Amino acid sequence: MADPRFFKNLGPFTLAQICEKAGIAVPAGAEGSQAIADLADLSGAGAQHLAFFSGAKVLHEAFAASQAGACLVPLAASAKGGKRPEAPAGMVVLESVSVAQAFAVIAAMFYPHHSQPRWQQKDAISPEARIGVDVRLAPGVVIAPGAEIGDRTSLGPGAVIGPGVAIGRDCEIGALVTISHAYVGDRVVMLPGAHVGQPGFGFTTNGSDYLKVPQLGRVIVQDDVEIGSSTTIDRGALGDTVIGEGSKLDNLVMIAHNCQIGRHCVIAGQTGLAGSVVLEDGVVLAGQVGLGDHSRVGAKARMGARSGTGSAIFLDGGVDYGGAPAKPVREWAREIHALARLAKPRKQGSND
Template identity: 40%
Template sequence: MPDPRFFETLSPFSVADLAAQIGGEVERGGDRIIASVAPLSSADRGAIAFLGDRKFASALATTKAGCVIVPAEAKDAAPLDAAVIVSRTPQAAWAKASLLLHRAVTLDVAITTDEAAEDDSVVVEPGAVLGKGVRIGRGSRIGANSVIAPGVQIGRECVIGSNVTVGFALIGDRVKLYAGARIGEAGFGATGTAAGALGIPQLGRVILQDGGTVGANSCIDRGAYDDTVIGENTKIDNLVMVGHNCVIGRNNLMAANTGISGSVTSGDNVIFGGKAGIGDHINIGEGARVAAGAGVLANIPAGETWSGYPARPIRQFLRETIWLAKQASSKKAPKES
């Protein structure tokens, strides 16, 4: 179930009514009542999930979801106790169901500093706006013209710079967010339909653990359903992008212009050089280093340093670079006399 501090859960639907709304056909279980959406791995009996890729077939076989949306060829693989909706575009159908069952809480009413603050040591500078349910810990400061959306929890001794927006997020103690940082915006997710691309509702959160820093104008997207997590004491430079569902370890360092695609996992003590780019669903091991400008398209083992595009172990990269330089030098045309 999406966090109720950030998302309203709307009226439930029967499987048959949902199918009619999202454009699917009921295979079985049309009378079952569905109240929420969830991934296959975490869905319960009141939730609807979907199979969008064959690689998740094992998750389909073991899901506890009350209803699953599947392509026609996978309908017999669904658990016998689950209701089944058949769709040619299961992910798009699930996205439509998300819109029917959940709605993001909006900033309709602002609250006062006294309502949000743990005590009178909290400072909220002029022009800042606090949404309903915001809580701010002792000794924290909210910068001028920043917007803290409904439900956000901010720990103690945090510093939120000016013109920062924070939504759908839980912030630990001693966290610093510099000017213009964007925390908790919707992750980039879309799926194809006959009518064109359809945005997928992002129902997760951002969790920034204690002691972290997020530089000016950097963005951390909330999860698509699970959380985007930034580990303790991780330091993020200016103009960095962290996509949805990433789980970043403790004591990571990210230099400016680093771009982390969705669902990336990094271990503790990883270093990203400036303008490093990481493809989606990549795992980077503990203590690894990504050189400046590298484009990472494969998992990096713990402790290794990778460079180049596509990135590979730095010794291999340097050998190839030297060999190419020698080849280019040896093939230069002789000068005319």
């Protein structure tokens, strides 16, 4: 569900209104007058919520256990739709040719102003913001209405804190940092030019054009995190993007929507995490690592520079990995050595 601190919900809408907007027929036996109050992900949805199920295998359990009153699903005749588990009792199943397109249209009904924060104020520091004790504000800082800045936190020149953002105590926010749709813990350091809370890279296509999928989640930055210069952390699509306690992110790191970074992880520069990646506690990623969407890296695993995965790959914890696709580092090294031997020109007359 979208946080009302950051997003204004224009609902509720009836099931009939929602189906009409998305170009879906009201299912037989369903009540068109059924009220849908909000959108939610599968695990967080209740009887008055609309959720969506893409058909992805990693979401089968969540779909089967969901309490959503209605759910967008792929057509039963499609490849993805034919593999879905049985819907829970009480859920109205809304079949769609494109779940992503239908969800994008419906989400925009509930939240038409879903992109970037919009506000007006005469003074750089809104009188509706709450500023703690001994806060240090450099020239050019902008703090929007409803924002909260904790005691002894410092904000560098040109930092912009969006509406409703909450920042904890003893934080250091560098020059030209922007923060929106986010809760930031205590003793967090953000180096100059970091950007936190902007909409994730979510689009769907009809074959000829692209439609923006509203990004209605937040970013949660826990205590004692450091975020490097020019690092970007996108907010979630429905749930949250989370940076766990004590984690350290280098410069030029890209964290996509709905990623879950555990506690005390270390991520080196130019690393990119696609949407919904999970790093368990203590993971270390060297420079230029790339992880595909919905991948998961187990606790205390380490990945060497330029290693990576495709989509929905699970790597065991406590293992060192190298290469792309990532493999245990000794296996990867043996393969590299074997390839080097195969590529080496043979000496004339040699039987090797």
